[in-house]
Amino acid sequence: MYLNVKKLSETATIPTRGSEKSAGLDLYAAENCVVDARKTRAIRTGIAVSLEDTPDNSHYALFIYARSGLACKSGLAPANKVGVVDEDYRGEVIVALYNQTDEPKTINAGDRIAQLVIENVEFPIVRECEYLDDTERGSGGFGSTGK
Numbered sequence: 001m002y003l004n005v006k007k008l009s010e011t012a013t014i015p016t017r018g019s020e021k022s023a024g025l026d027l028y029a030a031e032n033c034v035v036d037a038r039k040t041r042a043i044r045t046g047i048a049v050s051l052e053d054t055p056d057n058s059h060y061a062l063f064i065y066a067r068s069g070l071a072c073k074s075g076l077a078p079a080n081k082v083g084v085v086d087e088d089y090r091g092e093v094i095v096a097l098y099n100q101t102d103e104p105k106t107i108n109a110g111d112r113i114a115q116l117v118i119e120n121v122e123f124p125i126v127r128e129c130e131y132l133d134d135t136e137r138g139s140g141g142f143g144s145t146g147k
Helices: 068-074
Strands: 002-007 025-028 033-035 040-044 047-052 059-065 076-078 083-086 094-099 105-107 112-121
Touching: 033 040, 033 094, 047 059, 068 076, 068 112, 094 112
Parallel strands: none
Antiparallel strands: 002 047, 025 112, 033 105, 040 094, 059 083, 059 112, 076 094
């Protein structure tokens, strides 16, 4: 499988892997900007992506996750917690970062801002039904398992 990456700006950086076994590819900012305190800002990456040579009858999506260092040290994390890039999307990859602190945070072009993980997804056939199978848990919700 290949991740094809098209640069949309001169300041774009091709995603990289932090180590040989890293699950995610680091995404980089393609612009200088400030994320105001307790605010969200859409950060341009300057890239568009597509997958090539995926197994037949398989479907994939690209998921944008926080970089733990950025979230823990700087208080910047994806606003939607996990971003989803559909397999057929060809526009610019944008990362919406939320500043969880009381101070503005500066992002510079070339800064690592998130990580991109490719995952297999299923496309089930959706059907309406009158009944669902019973389980021991049943309809117990939040905290119902006692853990």
